[in-house]
Amino acid sequence: MAAPARTWQGVSPKVGRAKDNSGGSLAVQPDGAAEIVETVRAVLRDVLGVSDERAAAFREDTPLFGALPELDSMAVAGVLTEIEDRLGILIDDDDIDGETLETFGALTEFAKRKALG
C-alpha cells in the first residue's frame, strides 16, 4: 500500500521512499500520534541518559543534533535502532538527513510518518 505523499513543517519532503515495513500489521494505530511523540521522548531520555525533567521539556522546536552534547553520531545509531524496536518499524538510513535530527519536532514527525504511513 503506497503511503500518501505528505510534507511536514520543518522537514524536507523526502517521503518518496516511505514504505510499510511491518508486514501489514502496524504496531501503532493511526490515532497513536501522541503515543509516538512520547515514545520518541522516552527513547531520547533512555539512550542519551538525560533526566526525566529535561526530556519532558522537549518541545517541537527544541534543537537536538548539534545542541545536545549527548547526541553524537554513535548515539544517533542507538536512537534510530531503539525507535525501530519500540515502534515496530524499519528505518532506511537513506531517509535520514541532518534535518531529521535537527529538532525534536522533526524527529517525531519522521517517526509518525514511518509508523503511521
Added chain:
Amino acid sequence: MIDWYDWPGGREAMIRLGPDHGPVVVVVLPLFEEANRTRTFAVTMMRALAVRGVASALPDLPGTGDSLVATEAATLADWQSALSAAAASVGARASVAIRSGALLDGAIANRWHLAPQNGAALVRELDRLRAADGRIAGNRVDPGVIDALSLAAPAAARTVRLESDPGPADRTVPGAPLWRRAEPGNDPVLAEALADDIVDWVRQCAD
C-alpha cells in the same frame, strides 16, 4: 572469584560467584559495545543470585573482555562453542543471556533471556555504528561474523523484557535499557527483581 575454562580454541577467564552447591547458571553478555554497558549490571545480578543460593559464571568469550584473542579473529561459532565449554566446566545447565547474548546459548539446555535481540536487528545497528566510526566498539570485526549474525536468532527461552519493549515476552518489568546508555550505569533494583525471576525459573528447570 576469577576462574578459567578451556574451549577447543584455547583458555579464557570467567568470573564465578555463589555457593559451591546447588544450581549454576552461565551468564552471557551482549556482543560488542553493549557488553561494556551491561557488565556491571550483570555482575550485580550475579551477586543477587548468589544471595538467593544460585551460583553463576560469567565467561570472557574469545575476542571479548580480557581475552587474548583479537576481536577480529573471533567467529560466531567460536563464541557458541566457548560458551558451551564454559557452561560444561561449571556444570551449568541453564543460561542467563542479555540482549544479543541470546544468539549464543542455543546449545544450553535451559535458557533465560533479558530483552533478547535478534541478529538482523543487531546487524542493522552495527551497520549504523560502522557508518559513524568504521569500527564496532572500537574494534574491527570479521565480516563473516556480520554475515553469520544477520541470520542468527535467539532459541526459545523464558523471555523478560522492559515495559518499553513491545517484543514478545513472558513477563515485562519496569526499567531503562542500560545497554543503550553511552555512559555505563547500573540498576540494582532491576537486578534484584530479575534475580527473583531467574531463581524461580531455575528451580523449575531442575525439577
